[in-house]
Amino acid sequence: MSPGEPGDGRAAACGSVRHVIGHDDLAVRTLGPCRIDSPLAERLEARETTQHSVMEDDRVLFDDTLSMAGARDVPVQGLPSLEPGGPRKRIYFDPAKTRVGIVTCGGLCPGLNDVIRGLVLELARHYGVRRIVGFRNGYRGFIPHYGEDVVDLAPDVVQHIDDEGGTILGTSRGKQDPEEIVDALERLNINILFVVGGDGTLRGAMDVVRVIGERGLKVAVVGIPKTIDNDIPYIDQSFGFQTAMAEATKSIHAASVEARSAPGGVGLVKLMGRHSGFIACYSVLAKDDADYVLIPEVPFTLHGERGFLEHLRRRVQERGHAVVVVAEGAGQEHIEGEEPGRDASGNVRLGDVGRLLRRLITEHLDAAGVENNVRYFDPSYAIRSVPANAYDSAYCLRLAHAAVHAAMAGRTEVIVARRRRRFVHIPMALAVSRRNHVDPLGDLWMSVLEATGQPVRFE
Numbered sequence: 001m002s003p004g005e006p007g008d009g010r011a012a013a014c015g016s017v018r019h020v021i022g023h024d025d026l027a028v029r030t031l032g033p034c035r036i037d038s039p040l041a042e043r044l045e046a047r048e049t050t051q052h053s054v055m056e057d058d059r060v061l062f063d064d065t066l067s068m069a070g071a072r073d074v075p076v077q078g079l080p081s082l083e084p085g086g087p088r089k090r091i092y093f094d095p096a097k098t099r100v101g102i103v104t105c106g107g108l109c110p111g112l113n114d115v116i117r118g119l120v121l122e123l124a125r126h127y128g129v130r131r132i133v134g135f136r137n138g139y140r141g142f143i144p145h146y147g148e149d150v151v152d153l154a155p156d157v158v159q160h161i162d163d164e165g166g167t168i169l170g171t172s173r174g175k176q177d178p179e180e181i182v183d184a185l186e187r188l189n190i191n192i193l194f195v196v197g198g199d200g201t202l203r204g205a206m207d208v209v210r211v212i213g214e215r216g217l218k219v220a221v222v223g224i225p226k227t228i229d230n231d232i233p234y235i236d237q238s239f240g241f242q243t244a245m246a247e248a249t250k251s252i253h254a255a256s257v258e259a260r261s262a263p264g265g266v267g268l269v270k271l272m273g274r275h276s277g278f279i280a281c282y283s284v285l286a287k288d289d290a291d292y293v294l295i296p297e298v299p300f301t302l303h304g305e306r307g308f309l310e311h312l313r314r315r316v317q318e319r320g321h322a323v324v325v326v327a328e329g330a331g332q333e334h335i336e337g338e339e340p341g342r343d344a345s346g347n348v349r350l351g352d353v354g355r356l357l358r359r360l361i362t363e364h365l366d367a368a369g370v371e372n373n374v375r376y377f378d379p380s381y382a383i384r385s386v387p388a389n390a391y392d393s394a395y396c397l398r399l400a401h402a403a404v405h406a407a408m409a410g411r412t413e414v415i416v417a418r419r420r421r422r423f424v425h426i427p428m429a430l431a432v433s434r435r436n437h438v439d440p441l442g443d444l445w446m447s448v449l450e451a452t453g454q455p456v457r458f459e
């Protein structure tokens with residue numbers, strides 16, 4: 001399941017100029033040559049690139065259609081390609097002398113504890129890295145002012161943390177001074193920092209990498225991308241997304257039960273999705289109970305003969321009930337009088353589109369003399385605070401393995417990700433260069449329109 005990317009996925013809209021992704025965008029930084037035999041080296045003998053694995057000296061093509069590759073008009077060796085993830089025969093760091101830090105930042109997502117657990121177990125059990133600390137409450141865990149202690153992490157500490165949602169380290173929002181963060185890394189003699197977070201976290205990590213370079217330090221910073229909204233580009237899907245989407249279907253089904261059990265029943269469900277409507281789309285496709293899906297990527301008019309409210313009225317009168325699923329970032333253009341503001345990280349604070357729709361739907365049906373019972377569900381935090389399901393648990397473990405392999409091989413300013421089902425290294429700069437959106441002209445949105453029967457646009 002690979003949520004669509006706008007356009008061909010090759011060009012990234014950087015400001016007004018559409019930038020075509022090329023070799024330089026995919027180059028991965030390393031701290032230096034790998035001179036130390038890896039403890040996993042013997043497992044890597046006699047392997048070759050197959051449908052299921054990519055050797056370390058091979059590369060994974062970025063373009064995955066003939067038209068995209070053909071449009072490059074270069075020989076195959078000149079096609080943009082990504083460094084594959086996975087263990088290397090030789091590594092940069094000496095495991096016996098390596099200290100590792102782990103930090104989780106931003107909003108919760110199912111699987112954070114699975115990632116922490118996976119990192120610690122792979123480091124300790126397979127690389128023999130014993131000095132692992134967790135920084136508490138996001139980047140503020142590095143800042144003396146907050147007085148956060150560091151958490152010693154070891155296999156026995158993390159063995160069962162994946163049974164719980166959230167993150168044992170805690171998380172936070174709000175920019176911190178990268179100089180102070182690197183001060184803490186130096187004080188603790190940290191050689192590798194794993195950052196688990198979304199676009200903001202990765203921007204913060206890039207600031208940290210800049211300061212590390214300015215100080216001439218050899219510290220690797222590797223990101224495991226995290227976002228409940230699935231808004232990180234160039235990756236198949238963020239960890240926890242499947243779990244969150246599955247949780248959301250429970251609320252959608254409940255809304256459908258309520259709507260079908262009352263005259264003029266309207267079930268209204270608001271889901272997370274600040275700028276991207278992937279959770280709304282996939283949870284509706286999974287539980288085909290919804291009549292309407294409203295997402296940030298597809299504006300809609302409320303009023304008038306062809307507006308959303310009139311369409312809903314007709315649907316309620318014809319069928320006696322309806323279910324509406326709205327992503328929290330949709331319809332912001334209709335919210336007046338609320339100063340959006342921003343959270344501590346600078347993310348825009350959204351107006352409550354759920355409350356607006358609940359009021360307008362009731363008013364519109366009342367004015368039309370249509371009996372109605374509007375039931376409003378807002379499971380936002382409920383769907384991101386649950387433990388990962390089996391699929392995401394396994395995915396988190398594999399991402400953690402890939403992150404440890406990358407870091408031990410001296411890669412830095414990079415995220416590990418699965419793209420087109422291959423684990424690859426993606427430079428952080430590319431990961432934050434644009435946001436992953438539902439493509440209104442793509443096949444995902446087409447499926448949603450087919451599943452709900454809603455019109456292509458309300459205008």
Ligand SMILES: Nc1ncnc2c1ncn2[C@@H]1O[C@H](COP(=O)(O)OP(=O)(O)O)[C@@H](O)[C@H]1O
Nearest residue numbers: 106173174175176197198199200201203204345
């Ligand atoms: N533009 C930025 N530059 C530097 N650091 C940032 C930036 N945005 C966020 N951060 C840091 O990353 C952390 C998490 O960012 P946030 O946007 O809240 O969540 P997420 O990374 O999950 O999207 C913040 O606590 C902050 O320290």
Ligand SMILES: O=P(O)(O)OC[C@H]1O[C@](O)(COP(=O)(O)O)[C@@H](O)[C@@H]1O
Nearest residue numbers: 106107198226227228229272273274
């Ligand atoms: O956790 P907060 O500060 O209430 O913010 C809620 C927002 O965080 C998100 O869960 C995304 O958070 P991240 O970008 O940190 O993953 C949005 O879906 C939601 O709008």
Ligand SMILES: [Mg+2]
Nearest residue numbers: 198199200227
């Ligand atoms: Mg974010």
